[in-house]
Amino acid sequence: MKTKTYDSYFLMTVADVPDYIKAKVDFFTEDEQLSVDEIGDGNVNYIFQVRGKHKSVIIKQAGDATRLDPTWQLTTERGRIEADYLAMQEKLNPGSTPELYLYDLVMCAIIMEELSGDYAILRFALLERRRFPRFADMFSTYLVNALVLTSDIVLDHQEKKLLAKQFINPQMCDIFEKLNNTEPFIDVYKRNRVMSENKDFVQAEFYEDVAFRLEGAKLKFEFMNNAQALIHADLHTGAVFVREDSIKIFDTEFAFFGPMGVDPGNFTAHIFFAWANADAEAVQDVSILSFKQWLLETIENFFALFIKKFKNLFRERVTDLMAKTPGFSEWYLGTVLSEAAGACGLELARRTIGLSYLPDLINIQDEARRARTERIMLRLAKDLILNRASIKSGTDYTAALKRATATEEAESDEATYLDYVFL
Ligand code: SR1
Numbered sequence: 181m182k183t184k185t186y187d188s189y190f191l192m193t194v195a196d197v198p199d200y201i202k203a204k205v206d207f208f209t210e211d212e213q214l215s216v217d218e219i220g221d222g223n224v225n226y227i228f229q230v231r232g233k234h235k236s237v238i239i240k241q242a243g244d245a246t247r248l249d250p251t252w253q254l255t256t257e258r259g260r261i262e263a264d265y266l267a268m269q270e271k272l273n274p275g276s277t278p279e280l281y282l283y284d285l286v287m288c289a290i291i292m293e294e295l296s297g298d299y300a301i302l303r304f305a306l307l308e309r310r311r312f313p314r315f316a317d318m319f320s321t322y323l324v325n326a327l328v329l330t331s332d333i334v335l336d337h338q339e340k341k342l343l344a345k346q347f348i349n350p351q352m353c354d355i356f357e358k359l360n361n362t363e364p365f366i367d368v369y370k371r372n373r374v375m376s377e378n379k380d381f382v383q384a385e386f387y388e389d390v391a392f393r394l395e396g397a398k399l400k401f402e403f404m405n406n407a408q409a410l411i412h413a414d415l416h417t418g419a420v421f422v423r424e425d426s427i428k429i430f431d432t433e434f435a436f437f438g439p440m441g442v443d444p445g446n447f448t449a450h451i452f453f454a455w456a457n458a459d460a461e462a463v464q465d466v467s468i469l470s471f472k473q474w475l476l477e478t479i480e481n482f483f484a485l486f487i488k489k490f491k492n493l494f495r496e497r498v499t500d501l502m503a504k505t506p507g508f509s510e511w512y513l514g515t516v517l518s519e520a521a522g523a524c525g526l527e528l529a530r531r532t533i534g535l536s537y538l539p540d541l542i543n544i545q546d547e548a549r550r551a552r553t554e555r556i557m558l559r560l561a562k563d564l565i566l567n568r569a570s571i572k573s574g575t576d577y578t579a580a581l582k583r584a585t586a587t588e589e590a591e592s593d594e595a596t597y598l599d600y601v602f603l
């Protein structure tokens with residue numbers, strides 16, 4: 181028997197869920213035994229996996245504070261934005277997100293399709309060295325549709341502004357502006373976590389390099405002021421379900437109208453983190469070498485397809501008279517690609533030294549190897565940010581990784597030599 185009416189918000193526990201879900205959807209019978217687990221491993225929300233006899237669902241509830249720190253308050257409005265983004269993608273990219281069964285405005289809870297039987301979370305699949313040959317194709321289609329079709333290239337400009345209003349997301353943007361756009365350059369809240377081996381390196385290369393910080397400031401103001409398209413804004417390998425022939429994008433609570441380059445760039449950082457994890461494991465192992473190679477090919481293929489599909493969709497769907505001017509689409513795409521390189525660099529930096537750690541790095545057991553891997557990621561981050569104007573293809577990214585690795589090797593050889601000399 182149902183005991184509550186759910187007409188005022190409270191944060192659920194596992195024990196509350198069976199009654200709640202039966203009150204909200206009719207997938208389960210009144211007396212059906214449900215198994216419920218709280219499986220949230222993120223920093224922000226509560227995720228309940230509900231399994232009945234024939235059906236499973238996910239409930240994602242927004243709490244009014246982060247899980248990291250109960251004094252870090254957040255509006256539960258982000259749940260509505262998350263649900264609206266999923267609904268929008270169902271129109272633009274049908275089948276590309278978990279099916280949204282219900283958004284409960286009072287409880288700030290999304291009830292959606294449970295995918296774990298059929299799909300893997302991309303981050304964990306990559307950490308198991310699994311490959312998905314069709315991934316670059318599927319992901320580039322998703323992103324090009326999601327970005328171009330919500331931009332002024334296609335949409336009526338008044339309609340787009342009203343849509344942007346629907347997705348105003350100040351608190352989640354604030355998290356990004358702090359974690360990605362500020363803290364890699366200034367450890368203002370003293371919450372960055374830098375390995376002791378890399379403290380001097382980060383001090384000199386990140387905190388004290390003012391010319392580099394200037395580029396970070398430009399990217400921050402671009403992020404805050406360019407309401408270009410509806411972006412996911414926290415797109416990483418932990419926000420993608422994958423199987424051979426399909427992807428499902430989720431965890432969309434950071435969505436807002438921002439610079440298009442943020443999504444492809446931010447995501448690419450996490451393919452580099454998968455590479456870093458593999459690289460730290462065993463450089464000479466043939467299967468690891470070929471897995472690393474596949475990851476780099478995925479980056480190259482992704483950008484080649486993204487560029488091709490972007491140009492095609494622009495040509496097919498452009499409505500703005502001025503945007504049809506010869507040369508405009510090339511210029512426009514060029515700015516998106518540079519922005520992507522900058523966003524990739526910021527994400528590489530903040531996930532390496534900032535608050536939100538990743539298993540890709542922290543699971544590297546050998547401390548010296550992890551420190552080396554983190555320096556490579558940081559060198560790559562800096563290169564992409566400083567040289568973003570000329571990073572226009574996937575091969576530009578993989579070339580930047582080669583530079584970062586070569587520099588690290590050159591500098592650490594010297595250190596090893598010096599150690600030897602002084603021993
Ligand atoms: C409040 S911490 C938020 C961070 O963790 C998430 O995974 C997002 O990436 C965000 O930046």
Ligand code: MG
Binds near residue numbers: 222224414431432433
């Ligand atoms: Mg999230």
